[in-house]
Amino acid sequence: MKKIIVLILLISCKAGAQTSALAVADSLYALGNYASAINAYAEVGDEKASFQIARSYNSIGNYDKSIAQYTAILENNPEFELARFELGKLLLKTKNYASAMEMFQVLTSSEQQNPEYFYYLGRAYESLDKTDKSNKAFKIAVKMDSTHLRSLYALGKYYVGQEIRDSALVYIDKGLQFYGNDVAMINLKALAYFNNGQFKQAIPHFERLLELGEEKPFVYEKLAFSYFRNWEPKKALETYHKLSGFPDKKAAAYSGLGEVHFKEKALDSAQYYIEKSIEERMATFPQEYADLGRIARLKGQTKKAMDYYVKAWEENKDDYYNYYQICILADEYYKDPKTRLNYYEKLLEMYPDIVPWLKERVTKRITEIKEEIHFVGN
Secondary structure (H helix, E strand, C coil), X not given: CHHHHHHHHHHHHHHXXXXXXXXXXXXXXXXXXXXXXXXXXXXXXXXXXHHHHHHHHHHHCCHHHHHHHHHHHHHHCCCCXXXXXXXXXXXXXXXXXXXXXXXXXXXXXXXXXXXXXXXXXXXXXXXXXXXXXXXXXXXXXXXHCCCCHHHHHHHXXXXXXXXXXXXXXXXXXXXXXXXXXXXXXXXXXXXXXXXXXXXXXXXXXXXXXXXXXXXXXXXXXHHHHHHHHCCCXXXXXXXXXXXXXXXXXXXXXXXXXXXXXXXXXXXXXXXXXHHHHHHHCCCCCHHHHHHHXXXXXXXXXXXXXXXXXXXXXXXXXXXXXXXXXXXXXXXXHCCCHHHHHHHHHXXXXXXXXXXXXXXXXXXXXXXXXXXXXXXXXX
16 A cells, blocks of 8 residues: 555656646747757657647747657647648748648648638648649638638739739728738739729829838839829829839839920920939830930930930840831931931841831832932932
8 A cells, every 4th residue: 555655656746847847848938948948848758848849949940850840749649730730831931832732731621620721721732833722722711711811812912913803802802891901902902903004093002001101112113103194293203203212213213203204295304314214224224215215306306316216226126116216217317318218228127027017118118218319310
């Protein structure tokens, strides 16, 4: 009898010590002292301690050890859903997409119908470029929980990217009903309209993003362009000026300012900002040179306009339309008909497959100039 009592006391003492050690380990983990927590959990040695070790390795960024620890736990207890869920998310984070997909497939087939499982399954499919399957998983998550914001966002983002506005708005509006100030959803709604060319409808949503503190260059850039296309030049100019405050967006801002001023027939201002846009860029800018050519032509500066179009064509020689503009300007500038003829003939020589209407126009002009040369020669 005494031996039994002693054995019970020893077991009780061991259990008490284990409980105390686990409490110490939990305290270290809660305080973020993960390295010490790992050592403390290792002394406990049960399944909960092993689970916490896996979490601790994850928290300190030692993902390989964390994955190995989670895997060992699941080998001993494949029904441990929380361990499988956390392992799946970690595999997704470390770009082990196929393995992550397998984890979430197991979870979604379990009795516990959890929208989070389907959301992460969708993320795994998405990472593997299995779009149909990812959207199906996101839709199941939304069916389970109509307020599942991340699944609604994923579906909205997909349809915005595909420029299917009506489908995008179905999911975006559901998300905004749940959380009206979600900046990601508001941005998607603005883009759904913007990408569809509905600039008037896009404007209030871009404005709302700014009200919510999303003062980011892409918002200013798209809002400025929307104002411009909605014939609100004053607001467009103000917004482009704000965009110019971002160092890496100066070129885009100046280009936009030039475009607005050109539309408003403020040719000197348009020229000034387009030239500043060119100064800011380190890449090619055929469109800017072409715009300067248009401005110079409207100002009656034929030779200057031709020089700008030559630069535009040299930046992108696939664009035969810029060379056609050179031909027209040369036709106006040069008195010698042979010089003018040479430009048009060179156009057909370099671009034999130009669009029919332009080819017809150029051919007609060549005939006219040849007749002029013949007449002068006689």
